Amino acid sequence: MKSPTPQFISLEGIEGAGKSTQKKALCELLLANGIAFIETREPGGTPHAEAIRSLLLDHTLEAPAAKTELLLMFAARAQHLEMRILPALADGLWVVCDRFTDATYAYQGKGRALPLEWIATLETLVQGDLRPDTTLIFDVPVDVGLERAGKRGDLDRIELEDWAFFDRVRRGYRAIAEANDRRVLWFDASQDMESVTDAMYKKLMSRWGFSCRPN
Ligand code: T5A
Numbered sequence: 001m002k003s004p005t006p007q008f009i010s011l012e013g014i015e016g017a018g019k020s021t022q023k024k025a026l027c028e029l030l031l032a033n034g035i036a037f038i039e040t041r042e043p044g045g046t047p048h049a050e051a052i053r054s055l056l057l058d059h060t061l062e063a064p065a066a067k068t069e070l071l072l073m074f075a076a077r078a079q080h081l082e083m084r085i086l087p088a089l090a091d092g093l094w095v096v097c098d099r100f101t102d103a104t105y106a107y108q109g110k111g112r113a114l115p116l117e118w119i120a121t122l123e124t125l126v127q128g129d130l131r132p133d134t135t136l137i138f139d140v141p142v143d144v145g146l147e148r149a150g151k152r153g154d155l156d157r158i159e160l161e162d163w164a165f166f167d168r169v170r171r172g173y174r175a176i177a178e179a180n181d182r183r184v185l186w187f188d189a190s191q192d193m194e195s196v197t198d199a200m201y202k203k204l205m206s207r208w209g210f211s212c213r214p215n
Pocket of ligand 1: 013014015016017018019020021022042043073098099100101102103104105107108148149151152158159189190191192193194196
C-alpha cells in the first residue's frame with residue numbers, strides 16, 4: 001500500500017546505540033501497518049555512495065583530512081539523494097535511512113570541530129529544503145555504545161576515535177534534539193532492546209496514527 005504522505009525517517013546515535021537493531025523493528029512496524037518503504041543508509045545507499053563509504057571507513061588508508069571527510073559525506077549524500085531517496089519519495093514510498101545530515105553536524109561539526117556554517121551551506125547546496133520528517137535519536141553513554149560496537153568485531157576508522165570524540169558527538173546530538181523538538185524523537189537506548197523498541201512503537205504509533213503492532 002502507498003501512503004499519501006510519504007515520510008522521510010532518519011535514525012541517529014553514536015556507535016553501538018542500537019540504530020540498526022531498532023531500524024529492523026521500525027520496518028516491522030511499517031509492514032504491519034501496510035506502508036510501502038525503502039530501507040537505506042548513509043554514507044552509502046547506492047553503488048557510488050557505497051564506494052565512498054568504503055573510502056571513508058577504511059582504516060588502512062591514509063586518514064582523510066577533516067574537510068575531505070566532510071566533502072565525501074556530502075558527495076555520497078548528493079548521489080544517494082538523487083538516485084535513491086528523491087525517486088522513492090516521488091513514488092510515494094516512505095524512506096527509512098540509517099543516519100543522515102544530523103550525523104554530519106554531530107560527527108564532523110562537533111566531533112571534528114568543523115564550522116557548523118560550512119555544514120549548513122553544503123546542506124542547502126545538496127538538499128535544498130529537504131529534511132527528514134522524523135528523526136529518531138538513540139542515546140547511550142559513550143562507554144556503553146563503544147562496548148556494544150566492540151563486541152561486533154572489527155572496528156572501522158571512525159569507531160577507532162577516542163572517548164572524548166564520541167562524547168562531543170553525543171553532546172552534538174543532544175543539541176540537535178533540543179533545537180528540533182518537533183522533528184526529533186529522543187530515546188534512552190541504554191535500556192534493553194525490547195524496552196527501546198516498545199518506547200519507539202508507542203511514540204511512532206501515536207505520531208502516525210497507526211493501530212497495528214507487529215506480532
Ligand atoms: N558518519 C556518518 C559521519 O561521520 N558523518 C555522516 O554524515 C554520516 C552519515 C558509519 C560511520 O559514519 C559516520 C558515523 C559512523 O561512525 P554506521 O554504519 O551507522 O555509520 O555505523 P555505526 O554507527 O558504527 O553502526 P553500529 O552498528 O555500530 O551502531 P548501531 O547501528 O547503532 O548499533 P547496532 O544496532 O548494530 O547494535 C550494536 C550491538 O549492540 C547490540 C546489538 O545486538 C549489536 O550487537 N544492541 C544492544 N545490546 C543491548 N541493549 C540494547 N538496547 C542494544 N541495542 C543494540
